[in-house]
Amino acid sequence: MAATHSFDVLVLGGGAAGLMCAIETGKRGQRTAVLEHADRLGKKILISGGGRCNFTNIHCGSENFLSSNPHFAKSALARYTPQDFIALVEKYRIPYHEKTLGQLFCDHSSRDILAMLEEECRIAGVRIFLNTTVQQVRRSGQFVVESSGAEFHAPALVVATGGLSIPKIGATSFGYDLARQFGLKIREPRPGLVPFVLSPEDQSRYSDLAGVSLDVMASVDGQAFREKMLVTHRGLSGPAILQISSYWESKKRLQIDLAPETNLTSAFLHANTPRSDANLRSEFRKILPSRFADRWLELHPPGSWTNPALANFEKHLHNWTITPAGTEGFEKAEVTAGGVDTDELSAKTMESRKVPGLYFIGEVVDVTGQLGGFNFQWAWASGAAAGRAI
Numbered sequence: 001m002a003a004t005h006s007f008d009v010l011v012l013g014g015g016a017a018g019l020m021c022a023i024e025t026g027k028r029g030q031r032t033a034v035l036e037h038a039d040r041l042g043k044k045i046l047i048s049g050g051g052r053c054n055f056t057n058i059h060c061g062s063e064n065f066l067s068s069n070p071h072f073a074k075s076a077l078a079r080y081t082p083q084d085f086i087a088l089v090e091k092y093r094i095p096y097h098e099k100t101l102g103q104l105f106c107d108h109s110s111r112d113i114l115a116m117l118e119e120e121c122r123i124a125g126v127r128i129f130l131n132t133t134v135q136q137v138r139r140s141g142q143f144v145v146e147s148s149g150a151e152f153h154a155p156a157l158v159v160a161t162g163g164l165s166i167p168k169i170g171a172t173s174f175g176y177d178l179a180r181q182f183g184l185k186i187r188e189p190r191p192g193l194v195p196f197v198l199s200p201e202d203q204s205r206y207s208d209l210a211g212v213s214l215d216v217m218a219s220v221d222g223q224a225f226r227e228k229m230l231v232t233h234r235g236l237s238g239p240a241i242l243q244i245s246s247y248w249e250s251k252k253r254l255q256i257d258l259a260p261e262t263n264l265t266s267a268f269l270h271a272n273t274p275r276s277d278a279n280l281r282s283e284f285r286k287i288l289p290s291r292f293a294d295r296w297l298e299l300h301p302p303g304s305w306t307n308p309a310l311a312n313f314e315k316h317l318h319n320w321t322i323t324p325a326g327t328e329g330f331e332k333a334e335v336t337a338g339g340v341d342t343d344e345l346s347a348k349t350m351e352s353r354k355v356p357g358l359y360f361i362g363e364v365v366d367v368t369g370q371l372g373g374f375n376f377q378w379a380w381a382s383g384a385a386a387g388r389a390i
């Protein structure tokens, strides 16, 4: 017969959000268990930020998140701030630095962050059950969670099983399935922070430039990001592209300004530089990587040397419009956009409005951060909001 365990709180998923929630409930004396189907906790924390975990962003505000309700994240973010997490990191003397744009990274390794969370769980008396795959959840007064070897009972159930990105390290649709089982609405999950795949035609034009990176402004529907773009073997990546991908929907056009705030033809219009292919190439190479500059001129030469033709040519450079064939999908996406509809949850506690005692936190909720430490800040903040409310 399967062993039966009784707790006050069951947290499904031992990632960033689940661990933070368990620490908070454990600290308040709630008997808490984390059930994790992998053989260790926090695998995504370990691979995050290129192994250095971009654990927060000091400029975090609700404008850094996508959600069908842009106000939903405000309350949790205000009550657990980047400073709160930094205080914890400093308490453990974990060395860190600001890389760029408020993004804080570990100096050494993401392992420091995971070790800190594991130690906080130990201090708070949280029980961890690894290799525990949940087979069924029922509610009969309490929540009953059946796994392969055991049955768990608790009055509060926290779903922190994350999104669909990177299935090979354990992502599952479990959280969405459970939400549906209890009658909660889901906003269709889609890959976010993901590279684009170009059409075969565009691939034949640009893919041999793989590895070339340039400063661009990428936009979709009025949302714009100015950062680096990287040409890949199948399409486009780099921070500007990853950022805009979260706002892109299938078949939408993407606008790319290849030389923001620069006028590459002004030398011909306002100075007396002779109008020739060689001079144009030399102006381009001052601003763009030479391989990209040469390819652009080869594919899109100015129609003529007249002023209107040069103006058109300049305009095209600042408004390169492409329709990506798609994205690299959940296999390569850093996050999953969409998820449990925020209308279903209390913004203060993350508790389901329909099912008392059932909570959803972290990436499984329809709140998605931009690139730069915002997704972890949401995981910490939503985890703390639920953990303090239970």
Ligand SMILES: Cc1cc2nc3c(=O)[nH]c(=O)nc-3n(C[C@H](O)[C@H](O)[C@H](O)COP(=O)(O)OP(=O)(O)OC[C@H]3O[C@@H](n4cnc5c(N)ncnc54)[C@H](O)[C@@H]3O)c2cc1C
Pocket (backbone or CB within 6 Å): 012, 013, 014, 015, 016, 017, 018, 035, 036, 037, 038, 041, 042, 043, 044, 045, 047, 048, 049, 050, 053, 054, 055, 056, 132, 133, 134, 160, 161, 162, 163, 165, 166, 169, 170, 171, 172, 174, 333, 334, 335, 361, 362, 363, 364, 372, 373, 374, 375, 376, 377, 379
């Ligand atoms: C390559 C990569 C790099 C990233 N880098 C950063 C970064 O530097 N900064 C940043 O802010 N964000 C980063 N992110 C995003 C960030 O990792 C996630 O948004 C964050 O981990 C979400 O936390 P979570 O706890 O909601 O989900 P997760 O961290 O995904 O945790 C969910 C946990 O649930 C477990 N689980 C799933 N299904 C079940 C089940 N059925 N039963 C039991 N357990 C289950 C999983 O094994 C996992 O341990 C990165 C993501 C990726 C993929």
